[in-house]
Amino acid sequence: MSDKELKKTFVIKGIGVSPGVVIGKAYLFDRLDAQIPFYKLSDPGLVNEEIQRFRKALRESEKQLLELKSRLGDLGGGMDPLYIIDVHILIMKDRKFVDQTIQNIRKMKVNAEWAVRMTVDKYREIFDRMEDDYLRGRISDIQYAGQRILANLAGKKRAVLDIGE
Structure with missing residues (x-):
């Protein structure tokens, strides 16, 4: 069988980041929906x-997003959706997000993964009460940032998967 015969057409449904039709390579982002470990920290x-593990995961997450942004930018075509990557980086640098997570680790004496989950859950509660549908929907950006941090805490690489043209 030739390569052309092996290629198949398939449909992936998802949420578009910009209007219109695009022809070219598709990139599939995997989601980290693994169980989050919980343990208490007995020793101060x-x-x-x-x-420090949390801060390292933040740095690694930002580095990955900047690399992703660079790769996507190299594709050309005036990729305005790249601003969404900036949003995720800004969430990870948000002083309240970072401080809340560190406070969870210190006061609750829990592992970083659980502290991140607690922070994201707190934001979810706040966003769920918002009247504006658009703003309420932005919790997905915070959840994505949290998932990337959790992946790095777990030592898992979050890759962009090239699924062909």
């Missing part, structure tokens, strides 16, 4: 280690 020294 572990609290600082856990905060």
Whole structure:
């Protein structure tokens, strides 16, 4: 069988980031929906280690998003949707998001993964009460940022999967 015969057409449904029709390579982002570990930190020294793990995961997450933005930008075509990547980076740098997660680690003496989950859950509660549908829907950006941080805490690489043209 030739390569042309092996190629198949299939449909993937999702949420578009911009209007219109695009022809070219498609990129599929995997979602991290794994269980989040929970454990208490018995030793005060572990609290600082856990905060450092969280900060390292933040740095790695930002690095990955910047690399992704660069790769997507290289595709050309005036990719305005790249601003969504900036939004995710800004969420990870948001002082309240970071401070809330660190506070969860310190006060609750829990692991970084659980602290991130607690922070994202708190934001979800706040956004769920918003009257504006658009703003209420932006919780997905916070959840995505949280999922990327969790993947890095777990040592999992979040890759962009090239599914062909």
